[in-house]
Amino acid sequence: MSASTYANVLELAAGLVIVCAVVTLWRRSLSAIVKTLAVQGIALGVVALTLGLHQHDDVLITVGCLVICSKGALIPTLLGRVLASEPKSRETSPLVNVPASLVGAGALIFLAYGATAPVVDLVGTTPGRLIPLGFATLLVGFFAMVVRRKAASQIVGLLLVDNGIALVAFLATAGVPLLVELGATLDVLLVIVVLRALAGQLWSRFGVLDLDQLRELHD
Amino acid sequence: MSVTLTLTAIFGLAAAIAGGALPRGSRVGGAVALTWGACASALVGAVSVLHGGHPLALHSSQIIPFTGVTMVLNPLGAVFIIATAVVAVASTLYWIGYASHGLSTRTASAALPLFVTSMLLVPAAGGVSTFLLLWELMALSSLVLVLSEQSRREEARSAAQWYAAMTHSGAAAILFALVLLSAHAGGQTFADIASHAHHLSAPVRAAAFLLAVVGFGSKAGAVPFHVWLPKAHAEAPGPASALMSGAMVNLGIYGIVLVGNELLGGGPVWWWLVVVALGIVSALFGALYAATSSDLKRLLAYSTADNMGLVLIAVGVSGLFAATGHQTTASLAMVAALLLMVNHAVFKGALFLAAGSVQIATGTRDLDQLGGLMRRMPVTGAVFLVGALSVSALPPFNGFVGEWLLFQSLLHGLAATNTAVVIALAIGVAALALTGGLTVAAFVKATGIGFLGRPRSSEAVAAHEVPTTMRLGSVVLGSLCVVLGLVPMVVLPSLERAARSVLRAAPSASVDGWVTLHLTGLRGVLAPVLLFAGLVGTALVVAMLRRASHRPSHAWSALRRTEPWVSGRELQTARMQYTATSFAEPLQRVFDDVIRPSRDLDVSHATESRYYIERVAYRISSDDIIERVFYRPLIRTMRRWGQQARSLQNGSVHRYLAYGLVALVVILVVIA
Numbered sequence: 043m044s045a046s047t048y049a050n051v052l053e054l055a056a057g058l059v060i061v062c063a064v065v066t067l068w069r070r071s072l073s074a075i076v077k078t079l080a081v082q083g084i085a086l087g088v089v090a091l092t093l094g095l096h097q098h099d100d101v102l103i104t105v106g107c108l109v110i111c112s113k114g115a116l117i118p119t120l121l122g123r124v125l126a127s128e129p130k131s132r133e134t135s136p137l138v139n140v141p142a143s144l145v146g147a148g149a150l151i152f153l154a155y156g157a158t159a160p161v162v163d164l165v166g167t168t169p170g171r172l173i174p175l176g177f178a179t180l181l182v183g184f185f186a187m188v189v190r191r192k193a194a195s196q197i198v199g200l201l202l203v204d205n206g207i208a209l210v211a212f213l214a215t216a217g218v219p220l221l222v223e224l225g226a227t228l229d230v231l232l233v234i235v236v237l238r239a240l241a242g243q244l245w246s247r248f249g250v251l252d253l254d255q256l257r258e259l260h261d
Numbered sequence: 262m263s264v265t266l267t268l269t270a271i272f273g274l275a276a277a278i279a280g281g282a283l284p285r286g287s288r289v290g291g292a293v294a295l296t297w298g299a300c301a302s303a304l305v306g307a308v309s310v311l312h313g314g315h316p317l318a319l320h321s322s323q324i325i326p327f328t329g330v331t332m333v334l335n336p337l338g339a340v341f342i343i344a345t346a347v348v349a350v351a352s353t354l355y356w357i358g359y360a361s362h363g364l365s366t367r368t369a370s371a372a373l374p375l376f377v378t379s380m381l382l383v384p385a386a387g388g389v390s391t392f393l394l395l396w397e398l399m400a401l402s403s404l405v406l407v408l409s410e411q412s413r414r415e416e417a418r419s420a421a422q423w424y425a426a427m428t429h430s431g432a433a434a435i436l437f438a439l440v441l442l443s444a445h446a447g448g449q450t451f452a453d454i455a456s457h458a459h460h461l462s463a464p465v466r467a468a469a470f471l472l473a474v475v476g477f478g479s480k481a482g483a484v485p486f487h488v489w490l491p492k493a494h495a496e497a498p499g500p501a502s503a504l505m506s507g508a509m510v511n512l513g514i515y516g517i518v519l520v521g522n523e524l525l526g527g528g529p530v531w532w533w534l535v536v537v538a539l540g541i542v543s544a545l546f547g548a549l550y551a552a553t554s555s556d557l558k559r560l561l562a563y564s565t566a567d568n569m570g571l572v573l574i575a576v577g578v579s580g581l582f583a584a585t586g587h588q589t590t591a592s593l594a595m596v597a598a599l600l601l602m603v604n605h606a607v608f609k610g611a612l613f614l615a616a617g618s619v620q621i622a623t624g625t626r627d628l629d630q631l632g633g634l635m636r637r638m639p640v641t642g643a644v645f646l647v648g649a650l651s652v653s654a655l656p657p658f659n660g661f662v663g664e665w666l667l668f669q670s671l672l673h674g675l676a677a678t679n680t681a682v683v684i685a686l687a688i689g690v691a692a693l694a695l696t697g698g699l700t701v702a703a704f705v706k707a708t709g710i711g712f713l714g715r716p717r718s719s720e721a722v723a724a725h726e727v728p729t730t731m732r733l734g735s736v737v738l739g740s741l742c743v744v745l746g747l748v749p750m751v752v753l754p755s756l757e758r759a760a761r762s763v764l765r766a767a768p769s770a771s772v773d774g775w776v777t778l779h780l781t782g783l784r785g786v787l788a789p790v791l792l793f794a795g796l797v798g799t800a801l802v803v804a805m806l807r808r809a810s811h812r813p814s815h816a817w818s819a820l821r822r823t824e825p826w827v828s829g830r831e832l833q834t835a836r837m838q839y840t841a842t843s844f845a846e847p848l849q850r851v852f853d854d855v856i857r858p859s860r861d862l863d864v865s866h867a868t869e870s871r872y873y874i875e876r877v878a879y880r881i882s883s884d885d886i887i888e889r890v891f892y893r894p895l896i897r898t899m900r901r902w903g904q905q906a907r908s909l910q911n912g913s914v915h916r917y918l919a920y921g922l923v924a925l926v927v928i929l930v931v932i933a
Contacts, residue, residue: 137915150926157929184925188918196914 049168051092056172058085059209060151063182063202067143070132072194076121079198083113086205090212093169102212105223112227113205120234124241125194138189146189147182154178161214169213176213180206193244197237204230263317265306266332266385272299273378280370288370289360293353296374300346303381307339307346311755318387325390331450333387336759337523340599341384341515343755344606347741348507349377355614355734356500358727362621364498369409373501376402380508384515388450389439396435396512400428403509406501407493420492427479427489434476438469438520451524458525466525470532473520474539481513482566483573484543485887491550494562495626499617500734502558506565507610507738511602514572518598521580522763530584530681536577537685541692543570546887548699552706553849553856553883555841557616557626560707561609564652567696568605572598574689575667581682582674583764589782590674593771595760596753597666603752604651604659604745611738612648615641618731619711622724628707628841633716633824637724640732642712644739649704651742654697657793659745666772668693669785699848706844713826715835747789750775842881849883858883 062082066075087110094102138146154177161173183202190196204226276295283291306317314336322329334342356364356373364373379399386392407424411417443449445465446457458466479486490510494502517536521528547567554560575598582591618641619634620626635642651658671693674686716722726732745752753772760766773779777788823829827838849858861880867873909920 153926153929153933157933159933181922181925184918184922188915188922191915 048092048096052089052168053172055085055088055092056175056209056213058082059089059205060175060179060182063179063186063206064144064147066198066202067147067182067186068140070140072125072132072192073122075195075198076118076125079121079201080114080118082202082205083115083117084110086209086212087111087114089209093212101220105220108223108227109208112231113201117201117230117234120231120238121194121197124197124234124238136189136191136195143185143189146185150181150185151178154181165214173210173213176206176209176211178206179203179209182206193237193241197234200233201230262306262309262313263319263332263334265302265309266317266319266334266382268302269299269306269378269381272296272302273374273381276374276378277371280372280374281367285365288367289357289365292370292374293357296353296377297350299374299378299381300349303342303385304346306334306385307342310334310339311336311343311758314758317385320387325394328388328390328449330391331388332382332385332391333451334385335523336755336762337515337518338384340603340756340759341511342381344511344603345377345380345384345508348504348606348610348738349381351610351734351737352500352503352507352614353377353734354737355503355617355731358729358731358734359499359617359621361728363413364406364409364500366409368405369498372402372405372409373504376406376501376504380504380512383512387452389443389454390449392451393432393436393439397432399509399512400432403493403497403501403505404428406505407497409501410496410498414496416492417496420489420496424489424493427486431476431479431486434472434479435516436476438472438476441465441469441472442520442524451519454524455526461525466528467532470521470525470528471535474517474536477513477516477520478539478573479513480516481510481569481573482543482547482562483513483539483569484546484566485891487543487547487566488885488888488892490566491554491559491562491885494565494613495556495558499614499620499731502562502617503610503613506562506613507606510565510569511606514569514576514598514602517573518576518763521576522583526765527580527583530581530679533577533580533584534681534685536580537574537689538577540570540573540575540577541689543567543573544696545570545692545699548696548703549852549855550883550885551703552699553845553852553858554703555628555845557619557628557631557707557711558613559626560628560703561612561616564612564700564703565605565609567700568601568609568652571664571667571693571696572601572605574693575601575670578667578670578674578686578689579760579764581679581685582670582677585677585679585682587674587677588764588766589771590670591764592757592760592766593666593673593780593783594670595764596756596771597663597670599756599759600666600749600753601663603756604663604742607738607741607745608648608651608658608660611644611735611742612652614731614735614738615645615648618727618735619645619724621727621731623718623720625718625720628710630718631711631716631721632714632826632835632838633712633721634724635712637716637721638726640726640736644735645712646708647739647742649708651746653701653704655701657743657746657789657796659742659749661746662749662778662787662789664693664697665787669780669783673780673783673785702845702848706841709826710839710841710844714824714838715827717835717838717840747793748775749778749789753778846881849881855886856883857886 059082062078062085065078069075069078087106090102090106090109094106136143155174158174158177162170165173180203183199183206186202187196187199190199208226272295276292276299279295280288280292310317317334319332320329324330376399379395379402383392383395383399386395404421404425408417408421411421442454445461446454448454475486482490494506497505521532544567547563547565547570551560551563551567554563575594579591579594579598582594616626618638619631622638623631625631647658651660654660654664671686671690675683677683757771771781773781776790777786779786823831849856858881863878864874865876867875
């Protein structure tokens, strides 16, 4: 792989990750959001794979393949099953409307670039330049968790945060150890399993999957 | 001999484990036996330090990470350890009998040995981290003991809350003081700090000293940091309150002397004027509230604040003399401080144990419900009487010698050249006189109303003497009051060694003589034994004269015998006697502007005519003025903030997430 191809693929894949994050804020249909998430997972895996091929790091290549399998296929499939309990579900009334949340996402991306400028200067390599994208994905994911009502949207936000962290980890340190990556992925899987059970409960109790219904629990 | 410190810790831990693990029947016995082991080994170590003159040192890199445990036992610490051990042995002996009436749960049985052990080891701590660890252990274990009767009395919970808040604020001040010192000295052992103390800048030294005075002052019950004391000491069960009042408050004094004298090596005049002022306020305030209080244990607790005030005056005066170059009087005042502390430990321990017995026997601490206990509980009554005479500083009991020494040092110091010092001393003498009078009033009331006269309630009528171990425990301390009063030279040489090591003064005795006490270099003589002989002799002479003039004339035949304290009358009901409230009423009127009590007069008329009064209820409550003026508004403000903070929390997941995001964004903006 030539140097320019490497840089182009890396930039493209990392860019795709943040674009997918913004798209999840833009789309209202939950099934579309889950598909976007799958694309993002694949893009993330491609970042890891590209880095691994470039650095001839077998572990990183393995991690890349695992990421594509888990975040690109397994997790979206499981999430899709959660949504199957409430077909044609849409994020009807987010706390912040779509245009405003897109503006917010823009501001957060700016903030990510501003805050990580010292890190970018310090690393100075091609992957290093892309670190702000991972950071921005994290912030946008957090933002999605704050403004969305559906339980499924919340988990999507959590996955965005997780993907953002993973992207920063790949770019800044040339990959986290396999064990750590596996652990993080397992955590996310567990969260989805819990959500699956929670969604079932919510559906049978309230007939909706809005987290606002849970407000009475605080005392 | 440094193995004695290790042994103390091992025995103490074993006692706590025994108290927590053994079955009900053997729990208290096992814990007490092992606690005695801890006390005995601590005593051996302390006595060897006082007589051998070499400090015990121990260092282990285990237990506390990074710094390890540093123990150094010097003569000052040894004096406090001995006082603690004596009170602890008597209180735990008392605990054996008390356990059948409470304080026998696993938690309490584990906390009490832990409390004793931490108090035995605090004066032997040789480094900041060790000291703070033991200090907090002491605070927490005593907090558990205050709470141990919460299921029976609701007030115990509120008392524990006050205690926890005050002791933790105090600990925070102590932490700041010690950390400030160790940061500037570049080491965390007390030896490091002491050797660098003279290179510290004046503001750092002053800040550390003032923080220490606040933190340790709150533990010693110095006014205005005393608010926890009348609550916690009153609510703690008998043995625990004796330990808290007899031993724990002393460690507040130890802390002030440790930081002011041992670590910082003395300071300017104004430091010690602050201490003297704090002492004067505490003594007056404590004595006044003791005189007007009608709850037996609350009265004793306020008297503790009063006595700690006296000790603080002595410590402050010693510092003043040292700062102005009067080494002899400085040493004398420090000896007076230590003697006052030791005496207080003994008599207040005895008084609290006796009060605990009264509470067990009658189920109440309210003096207005008591009376006639001297006949029903002769041993407890005698111990209380001895304690009351000691605390009133009457010869031949131990309180007298301590106050005599304090007066001597104050009066001899009036020749000092510094005007501020002379004024402080003059005010101190006047305050001591007033305090003495108020204390006598308080304890005449406690003894007269509580133990003499006729019983004022059915519970007091039914009262009978407590189990043998409880009596023994209080008698041990009661008889020590007499021994220390008659032969103070039993402890004075040791106290002097400690005072000299604190002040780094030349080794010369300031008090001398077994039968007659002489002040070396100053004018002053006291012969407690001769005084006692004189008292006994006078009493005998009066009795003989009375017998000689006993003839059946009409003057003697008209003599009517009644019980003491029933106003010399044949009473129709016990309610015709003085009560604690009515006894203190004139005094309360004099000090009305200070105490500002809330009076409540409730007159109910007969239904037939408004001209006939059926019942008059007069209630007077003198809740703590400092609590009302300083602490209540503070608590109200905190509560208001708390209420406002509650609106942050409304149960919405989104809101909580938003807090997280906003915090993250703010941090990023700040660092970017």
